[in-house]
Amino acid sequence: MCELLGMSANVPTDIRFSFAGLARRGGGVGPHRDGWGVAFYEGRAARAFHDPEPAASSDIARFVSAHPIKSRTVIAHIRQANRGPVALANTHPFSRELWGRVWTFAHNGQLRGVKSLPLDFYAPVGATDSEYAFCWMLDQLRARFPSLPAARDLDREILQLSARLARMGVFNMLLSDSRTLYAFCGKRLSCLTRRAPFGQASLIDDDRKVNFAEETGPNDCVTVVATGPLTSDETWTAIKPGALLALRDGKIAASLFIEPPGGEKPARGKRSPPC
Amino acid sequence: MCELLGMSANVPTDIRFSFAGLARRGGGVGPHRDGWGVAFYEGRAARAFHDPEPAASSDIARFVSAHPIKSRTVIAHIRQANRGPVALANTHPFSRELWGRVWTFAHNGQLRGVKSLPLDFYAPVGATDSEYAFCWMLDQLRARFPSLPAARDLDREILQLSARLARMGVFNMLLSDSRTLYAFCGKRLSCLTRRAPFGQASLIDDDRKVNFAEETGPNDCVTVVATGPLTSDETWTAIKPGALLALRDGKIAASLFIEPPGGEKPARGKRSPPC
Numbered sequence: 001m002c003e004l005l006g007m008s009a010n011v012p013t014d015i016r017f018s019f020a021g022l023a024r025r026g027g028g029v030g031p032h033r034d035g036w037g038v039a040f041y042e043g044r045a046a047r048a049f050h051d052p053e054p055a056a057s058s059d060i061a062r063f064v065s066a067h068p069i070k071s072r073t074v075i076a077h078i079r080q081a082n083r084g085p086v087a088l089a090n091t092h093p094f095s096r097e098l099w100g101r102v103w104t105f106a107h108n109g110q111l112r113g114v115k116s117l118p119l120d121f122y123a124p125v126g127a128t129d130s131e132y133a134f135c136w137m138l139d140q141l142r143a144r145f146p147s148l149p150a151a152r153d154l155d156r157e158i159l160q161l162s163a164r165l166a167r168m169g170v171f172n173m174l175l176s177d178s179r180t181l182y183a184f185c186g187k188r189l190s191c192l193t194r195r196a197p198f199g200q201a202s203l204i205d206d207d208r209k210v211n212f213a214e215e216t217g218p219n220d221c222v223t224v225v226a227t228g229p230l231t232s233d234e235t236w237t238a239i240k241p242g243a244l245l246a247l248r249d250g251k252i253a254a255s256l257f258i259e260p261p262g263g264e265k266p267a268r269g270k271r272s273p274p275c
Numbered sequence: 276m277c278e279l280l281g282m283s284a285n286v287p288t289d290i291r292f293s294f295a296g297l298a299r300r301g302g303g304v305g306p307h308r309d310g311w312g313v314a315f316y317e318g319r320a321a322r323a324f325h326d327p328e329p330a331a332s333s334d335i336a337r338f339v340s341a342h343p344i345k346s347r348t349v350i351a352h353i354r355q356a357n358r359g360p361v362a363l364a365n366t367h368p369f370s371r372e373l374w375g376r377v378w379t380f381a382h383n384g385q386l387r388g389v390k391s392l393p394l395d396f397y398a399p400v401g402a403t404d405s406e407y408a409f410c411w412m413l414d415q416l417r418a419r420f421p422s423l424p425a426a427r428d429l430d431r432e433i434l435q436l437s438a439r440l441a442r443m444g445v446f447n448m449l450l451s452d453s454r455t456l457y458a459f460c461g462k463r464l465s466c467l468t469r470r471a472p473f474g475q476a477s478l479i480d481d482d483r484k485v486n487f488a489e490e491t492g493p494n495d496c497v498t499v500v501a502t503g504p505l506t507s508d509e510t511w512t513a514i515k516p517g518a519l520l521a522l523r524d525g526k527i528a529a530s531l532f533i534e535p536p537g538g539e540k541p542a543r544g545k546r547s548p549p550c
Contacts (some may be wrong), residue, residue, distance in 0.1 A: 042327075042363040042364070043360070043362060043363065043364055044364055044400050045362075045363045045364035045400050045401065046363075047325055047326075047363055048323070050322055051322075058340075059342050060338075060342075063334075063335075063338045067334050085292035087317070087318060087320075088317040088318065088320045088321075088322055089317070089318050089319060096371075096372060097371060097397065097398065097400060099398060100398035100399060100400055102400055103399060121396065122372065123372065123374060123375035124375060125319050125372060125375055125376060125377055126319075126320065134497075187381050192350075274430075
């Protein structure tokens, strides 16, 4: 399993604390030695860093951990290769342009048979199932909407596409178009919203602590999504398998569920309790 | 005018020496304070660094200058904004995927009326003429070829597209699909091929020197293209306006010329003397 980390915030926010916890799992305390990447949005564009080296020993990861790059939307990933060799082209997050926006995608899990899905416009550069699935999702969105649709319509379409991919295996993913950070939980994903009154947090995999009260303003709101909890003294919530969170401005703007196969049908787009 | 730097090599090569000369022009000795970027190819993918900060004072530029990232194809750019505000989305090199390859593009000059050209598939994320021109070129290539064509056919098509853009203003550009580094000279571009016997080189804008004999193997071949000469003790050749160089494996694989308007017609695709 790879490890995912995503952040949505209502003000440009420094993610170094959480990233440091993730990077330690990249060949440090975890088995994820096969590269890492992170994308920081600035407007509709994103600044990305990738390295096929283990995050725990990567010069670029050390640089990113040491320099504050503030952003309102961040997607990070560390990789344990299962499909596709260790190479830059196979390193998440992947990105493509659609409707004049940079889309960014990171995934953990495996998808059986995903490469039998037809691709029209986008083509993978590397060999992973994940990049293939991303190309397929963007192809479907492009075919469905000629330009950026209303957020609600896009949320629903991304839920449907995620549901189709989740039927092919394990599909935990983070996706952003700069406006929204989508987090789909196929099997394992947790989240946490930080807002006033802010307290202290301690990384599980490191001896770092931060007092968010000293680092934040009273109206700041930040939601962090990760494969598993990164801190030991905050209350993380496990996202329900089959749920898609749409995070905007640091808040859970929508929480949608796929219909359980053969079971009763909860309303699509139903709001969940806060993450 | 912005400053361009490109490199094609037959072995993964450290471009820090040339990049240091370029970065000094980014707000140090030059007027190019409006951001910079560099893309390093690894296979069909590219690792890119961008910063809207001046290169001369950018933490990321210092990191890139200090860490050897070896690559066979590199495109770098420092910006003096004329169209589009200083922002990440307006920072070259731009990139898009076509035929399962990452394409990268950097430009200097201005193009009057470029935004009246029709776009079909690719859309700009930022506001520059340059990114618009890049989107148009890729749209045209996609419409002309369903998959990656033979290098010779692609060379000719890129010459035609460059010729059309060059009629709209000043079009000095670097473009790569990972296989070839294209350099089109609209007005000002110089190049230099380094091969054995290697000698010493001294940067014009810095006190740095390098003895390439100590840094290279006997079969290494590297061609560097830049807006103007970067070193004082090597013989740079000015590329003829209207010429497109196609660099592969560090060598000038093809040198093509556009037909002068209303003049005699030199054969398209005619070989030039070595750069």
